[in-house]
Amino acid sequence: MRAEVAIVGAGFTGLSAALRLAGGGASVIVLDTHAPGFGASGRNGGQIIPGIKIDPDGIDRVYGEATTDFAGKTADTTLALIEAHDIDCDAHRDGWIQGSVKKAHLAQIERRAEQWRKRGANVALLSREEVRARTGSAIFEGGWFDGRAGRLHPLNYATGLAEAARTAGADIRVGAAATQLARQGRDWRIDLANGASVTAGQGIVATNGYSGPLFPELRASLVPAGSFQVATAPLPEVLLSRILPGRSVVSDTRRVGNYFRIGPENRLMMGARGTFTDTPADTAFARVTGDLHATFPETRDLPIAYRWTGRVAMTADHLPHVHQPLPGLVMAAGYNGRGVALSSALGTAIGAHLLDAARPLPFRFTDIRPLPVHALHPVYATLAIWYYRLRDALES
Numbered sequence: 440m441r442a443e444v445a446i447v448g449a450g451f452t453g454l455s456a457a458l459r460l461a462g463g464g465a466s467v468i469v470l471d472t473h474a475p476g477f478g479a480s481g482r483n484g485g486q487i488i489p490g491i492k493i494d495p496d497g498i499d500r501v502y503g504e505a506t507t508d509f510a511g512k513t514a515d516t517t518l519a520l521i522e523a524h525d526i527d528c529d530a531h532r533d534g535w536i537q538g539s540v541k542k543a544h545l546a547q548i549e550r551r552a553e554q555w556r557k558r559g560a561n562v563a564l565l566s567r568e569e570v571r572a573r574t575g576s577a578i579f580e581g582g583w584f585d586g587r588a589g590r591l592h593p594l595n596y597a598t599g600l601a602e603a604a605r606t607a608g609a610d611i612r613v614g615a616a617a618t619q620l621a622r623q624g625r626d627w628r629i630d631l632a633n634g635a636s637v638t639a640g641q642g643i644v645a646t647n648g649y650s651g652p653l654f655p656e657l658r659a660s661l662v663p664a665g666s667f668q669v670a671t672a673p674l675p676e677v678l679l680s681r682i683l684p685g686r687s688v689v690s691d692t693r694r695v696g697n698y699f700r701i702g703p704e705n706r707l708m709m710g711a712r713g714t715f716t717d718t719p720a721d722t723a724f725a726r727v728t729g730d731l732h733a734t735f736p737e738t739r740d741l742p743i744a745y746r747w748t749g750r751v752a753m754t755a756d757h758l759p760h761v762h763q764p765l766p767g768l769v770m771a772a773g774y775n776g777r778g779v780a781l782s783s784a785l786g787t788a789i790g791a792h793l794l795d796a797a798r799p800l801p802f803r804f805t806d807i808r809p810l811p812v813h814a815l816h817p818v819y820a821t822l823a824i825w826y827y828r829l830r831d832a833l834e835s
Contacts, residue, residue: 440468440610440636440637440638441466441469441597441637441638441639442466442468442610442637442638442639443460443465443466443639443640443641444457444460444465444466444467444469444639444640444641444642444643444793445468445470445627445637445638445639445641445643446467446468446469446470446628446642446643446645446743447470447471447617447620447629447641447642447643447645447646447653447700447789448469448470448471448514448591448598448643448644448645448646448647448649449465449469449471449473449474449475449476449477449601449611449613450476450478450480450481450597450645450646450647450649450782451480451596451597451643451782451783451786452643452645452647452771452782452783452785452786452789453469453471453643453773453776453786454469454475454480454597454600454601454604454611454786454791455520455600455608455646455782455783455784455785455786455789455790456609456643456730456786456787456788456790456793457469457611458520458600458603458604458609458787458790459602459786459787459789459790459791459794460609460768460790460793460794461604461607461608461609461743463790463791463794464794465793465794466608466610467604467609467610468609468610468611468612468637468639469601469604469609469610469611470603470612470615470616470617470629470631470637471611471612471613471615471616471763472614472615472616472632473613473615473786475598475600475601475611475613476594476596476597476598476601477520478610478647478649478749478750478780479647479648479683479749479750479751479778480534480593480597480668480782481593481594481597481598481749482593482594482668482747482748483593483666483668483710483749483778483779484593484668484698484699484700484708484710485590485591485593485596485688485700485708485753485779486535486588486590486688486690486698486700486779487513487514487532487588487589487688487704487779487780488514488535488585488588488688488690488777488779489510489511489512489513489515489531489560489585489588489780490510490511490513490555490759490777491510491586491758491759491775491777491781492753492758492775492776492777493757494550494551494553494554495507495511495554495557495558496550498510498526499523501758502662502801502802502803503624505799505801506647506801506802507558507763508558509752509784509788509801510658510801511555511560511587512784513780513783513784513785514532514587514588514589514780515779516784516787517591517779517780517783517784518532520600520603520783520787521591521596521599522652523563524599524600524603524606526595526596526599526600526602526603527599528591528592528593528595528596528599529590529591529595529703530589530590530591530596530669531566531589531590531686531727532583532586532588532589532688533586533588533589533590533685533687533688534583534585534586534587534588534589534685534687534688535574535584535585535587535588535589535687535688535690536564536565536570536581536582536583536585536687536688536689537551537582537583537585537689537690537691537692538570538574538576538579538581538600538689538690538692538808539579539580539581539582539597539691540579540580540691540692540693541580541692541693541831541834541835542577542580542581542673542763542835543834543835544692544693544834545580545581547692548564548581548582548583548692549558549583551583551787552564552583552767555585555780557618559584560585560586560587561586561587561678561698562583562584562585562586562766563575563583563584563586564582564583564584565581565582565583565584566581566830567580567581569582569584569816570648573683573684573687574621574636574682574683574687574689575681575682575683575684575735576682576734576735578696578734579691580734584687587704588687588688589688590688590700591731591779592702593779596779600727600783606695611774614633614668615631615632615633615635615755615821616628616631616633617629617630617631617653618631618632618652618653619635619653620642620644620654620768621800622765623638625640625767626638626639626640626767627639627640627641627643627767627768636835639679639707640767641768641769641793642767642768642769643768643769643770643771643789643793644657644766644768644769644770644771645770645771645772645786646772647751647752647771647772647774647778647782648661648663648664648749648750648751648771648772649663649750650663650752650754650772653765654770656764656807656809657762657772657807658813659809659813660754660760660772660773660807660808660809660810661752661754661772661810662715662717662752662753662754662810662816662820663714663725663750663751663752663753663816664712664713664750664751664752664820665709665712665713665714665715665720665727665748665749665750666710666711666712666713666747666748666749666776667710667712667713667723667724667727667746667747667748668708668709668710668727668746668747668748668749669708669709669710669724669727669740669743669745669746670702670706670708670734670743670744670745670746671706671707671708671731671741671742671743671744672706672738672741672742672744673704673705673706673742674701674705674706674738674741676769677835678707678735678737678738679701679705681695681737682701682707682738683699683701683821685699685737685739686700686701687700688700693831694827694828694830695711695712695824695827695828696711696823696831697709697710697711697727697731697734698710698711698729699731699734705740706744706745707731707735707741709725709727709731709734710727711723711724711726712824714784714817714821715816715817715820715821724732724746726745726747741749751755751774751775751776751778752772752773752774752775753773753775753809753820754772754773754775755808755810757775758773758775759771759773759775759781759785759802760772760773760805760807761785761789761797761802761803761804761805762804762805762806762807763804764769764807769789769792769793770807771785771786771789775812780812783812784828785801785802788801804825809830
C-alpha cells in the first residue's frame, strides 16, 4: 500500500489531520489496531475546553502570541469541524465553569479570566453565589465562566470524524497494528502485524497515551494516566432542574481535581485522574463516585450506571509537544487533559502544514526527551499524585 501521508493512530489528532489532508487533495492512509476512537479519544469526559495548561501570558512567553491565539480558538475549531461535516455527536456550546473549592485559588482564577478577557474571549468571573447556582453544588468558593467552551459525545465525534475523512478520500484501516517504522529511500515504510506494509512520503505518529514500541523514545517521554469516569442513572426532573441548569461543563482548580457535566440521557458524569497502570482499579472508580456524592449529596441514592477509563498522556512540563525527529515525520502528543479541543485543532494544523509548508505549526518542534527510568513511571507518578493531593488538602 502506498499513500502520500501515512498516519498511525485513529484518535482525534490522526483523524482531524487525515480529514484536512484528504480535503486538500492528498492521499492518506490511517492505521490503527482498533476502531477509531478506541482510546482516550472515545473515552473521555467530552469537554471542549480551549487553551492549554498555562495561562495566556505564559503561552505568550513560551511560544508567542500566535500560539496563544491558536490555543484560544481550539474550541471554535472543533465545533466548526462538527458543523462543517454535520457530525452527530450531541455537540453544544454551553460554556465551561472552572470552579474553586479553595479560597487560596481565587486570585489565580481572577488573573486567568482577566488575561483571556483582554484577548477578547467571552469570559466572566463568578462569585461564590453565582458558581453555586450555576453548578448546583455548595462546595465552590468562586470561579469563572468561559463561553467559548462546550461539550460533545466523544466516541460519536471520533466516529463522525472518521466518516468525514473517508468521505473526503482517506483510507482508514482497522486491525492494522504498526510494528516497525523505518526509512526506505526518501519515504517511510510502516510494517504491520498482519504482514502488510505501507509506504508514504510523510508520516504522522498520533498515538499519544497509547504510544508503544513503534517509537520507544516517544513512549518514554510521556506518562500515560488513567482518566476514570462514572455516569449515574438519568437524573429525575427535580435534580435536573438544580444540577447544572445551564448545562455548562465544569472542572475545578485543584491539582488533582474533578470534572463533570450532564451527559447523554441526562446522566450526571464525573471524571478524575486514577491509576497509572493498564488495569482499571475499583479503588479509582470508588474515589470518583465518592467525589460525585460529596459534590452532589442528593445523588447518593442514584445508581452508577456506567464506568469507563481511557489513557491520556501527561508531560513533565504540562505542555503539548510536537516533534520532528527525522525529516518527513511529525509526532504530536501530551495534551495533559485538554485533548478534545487541542488535539482536534492541532491535527487540523498539522494536516494544513503538510499540505503547505508555508503554513506554520502553532507549536515549534521540540526534541523528544525521555523521562529518567521511565519504566518506573507508575511509581513516581503515583507519588506525585499523592503529593499534589496533600498540597490541595493543606490549602484553605
